[in-house]
Amino acid sequence: GENVEQHPSTLSVQEGDSAVIKCTYSDSASNYFPWYKQELGKGPQLIIDIRSNVGEKKDQRIAVTLNKTAKHFSLHITETQPEDSAVYFCAASKRDDKIIFGKGTRLHILP
Amino acid sequence: GAVVSQHPSRVICKSGTSVKIECRSLDFQATTMFWYRQFPKQSLMLMATSNEGSKATYEQGVEKDKFLINHASLTLSTLTVTSAHPEDSSFYICSARVGAAEQYFGPGTRLTVT
Numbered sequence: 001g002e003n004v005e006q007h008p009s010t011l012s013v014q015e016g017d018s019a020v021i022k023c024t025y026s027d028s029a030s031n032y033f034p035w036y037k038q039e040l041g042k043g044p045q046l047i048i049d050i051r052s053n054v055g056e057k058k059d060q061r062i063a064v065t066l067n068k069t070a071k072h073f074s075l076h077i078t079e080t081q082p083e084d085s086a087v088y089f090c091a092a093s094k095r096d097d098k099i100i101f102g103k104g105t106r107l108h109i110l111p
Numbered sequence: 112g113a114v115v116s117q118h119p120s121r122v123i124c125k126s127g128t129s130v131k132i133e134c135r136s137l138d139f140q141a142t143t144m145f146w147y148r149q150f151p152k153q154s155l156m157l158m159a160t161s162n163e164g165s166k167a168t169y170e171q172g173v174e175k176d177k178f179l180i181n182h183a184s185l186t187l188s189t190l191t192v193t194s195a196h197p198e199d200s201s202f203y204i205c206s207a208r209v210g211a212a213e214q215y216f217g218p219g220t221r222l223t224v225t
Contacts, residue, residue, distance in 0.1 A: 034212075034213070034214070041219070042218055043115075043117075043206075043216040043218045044216045045216070046213065046214070049213065051212075089154065093212060095212060096211050098145065098157055099157075099214055101154045101155050102154065104154050
């Protein structure tokens with residue numbers, strides 16, 4: 001079955017700098033790659049997603065890139081702000097199938 | 112975006128009792144809902160997939176007789192933790208699928224069994 005690896009597990013960046021979180025997946029049939037942000041005591045919130053027919057997607061300060069050949073995808077957050085501090089999960093799935101999550105990255109934005 | 116609610120947000124119960132958690136899709140119909148549990152500082156662990164009008168599909172290692180799931184309508188799924196024990200204390204989160212892939216999550220329910 002699908003396996004999603006996520007790195008790093010913890011990331012600290014200075015406010016205003018960029019943050020990058022990387023994930024790899026094992027099943028070449030996976031075609032949907034969402035990213036979730038989870039704040040303490042809350043459910044995950046979908047922040048951006050990308051499908052396998054697209055190499056890059058951007059939404060304001062957030063961008064995701066996908067390399068299907070290498071089975072890598074990454075989340076990029078630019079101009080980080082204190083409210084970006086949270087746990088971020090990458091995930092992968094196939095159509096009509098369950099989502100497989102990475103282990104999460106705890107992002108700390110330093111003042 | 113799609114909104115999913117859960118009730119209650121927090122519940123404390125005594126060991127041996129049962130607890131029901133509701134998951135609702137507020138502005139869309141969801142033929143498929145999912146139930147997860149999450150321990151502190153860990154990822155989400157899928158417990159079961161719930162399809163409207165049919166029996167839930169449980170992940171390996173999840174006791175179907177302990178975690179009863181009912182998906183009676185296109186907007187409501189329930190999880191009942193039967194004969195709860197302290198080790199069942201966790202953060203339970205539901206999600207609802209929109210279309211073929213996108214999942215939207217509820218705010219979670221913190222269960223504490225004393």
